[in-house]
Amino acid sequence: MRRTIYMLFAIPLMLVGTLTSGPASAHFVPAPCDFITGGGWVIGDSGQFINFGAHGGCKNGAFWGHVNVLDHGYNPPAHLRSTSITGYLMDPAFPNARDICGEGVVDGGAGSFTVRFRVRMEDNGEPGGSDRFGLHLSNGYDLTTRELGPPGPNGGGGNIQLHKQNPSTTGPSPAPTEDQMCPGLSTP
């Protein structure tokens, strides 16, 4: 009897573990779609300034946004300019964060070339020091997601704002998968 009861508790728990191990890490397009906006700067791994300005969301059955990032760790500074937005995702593990994926051009540093990018922006309240930003490029560039502030030698500045859902701004239907939106790019 005790063994039967144990199995009845254990099976659902095992089932929960099995089901959540995959989907829990999957990122998907928020429905209804919302917006994220922000600008600021972070300190790179070499102590350099990295400025960013970005916004993302959905619009007219597609994804919408712009991403611009400038890394002063290169001479001249390397800057990413988005040319298309291919994805806008939320991560169930970080409900205040959104990832913007797309294609862009990098200029400066090692010349000019096309890349795919994945940006993470996270709004953790005001005034913005706890907000987070990260960037992953298809050429291997990886700025792990980090806090914006406080301003100073160990932190940057700026602010990121996650806006509420807007059912009139729709993304693609059916929503593409994470790999279709951000092929080969994991969360920074």
Next chain:
Amino acid sequence: MRSRESSFWKSIGVAGALAVLAVWPGFSRAQLDLLPPLPGGGSSGTQTLTGQASAVTAVVLGTVTSLADSGTLVDAADPLGTGQPLGSIPGLLSAEALNAATMGWTDQVASEASLGNLSMTVAGIGITATTIISRALAVSGGAPVGLSNIEGLTIGGVSVSPTGLPNQAVSVAGLNVILNEQIQSGSGIVVNALHVTDPVGLVDVVAGTAKAGI
């Protein structure tokens, strides 16, 4: 005894099922897709929405130049935005990571402009800032709200600390500077994070403009 045992097994089953549903994101997401739209979205209806954002707007000798201007919002289904990695107005200023966006809902409008590493010279006086952000939010039935973030500001080589209060005036060698300028109207608000005019009125520069009205 049998009846009590049956209830016990039913409770176990229900608890197990609820546990699965509560933590299975795929199920939750599928259900969310089927829910009716939340209030606060949809077409603009009878509300008149106005919104715009611009990273930089400068008037020099009557010539207007804008950098990263979103354009004018007219519909909740049509958010507008733009950005550029570098921007400059020769002889006046340069900036990085310029960004501007304006978005509408049936009941509100939000606009935001931002730029980094601003370097500007007006009437021979240098002005720099690491980050400038302006935000405007107009909500139907409520007072519009404005907000500016100005970090690392120097004017004439002297560090200036924004108070955060609206319309903070700073005067340096005849240069008129307003931080977090907020212009309220019956239907909305204009927020200019950094507004600089020279003593003789030949140069008028705003870094970070956000407008919202409904």
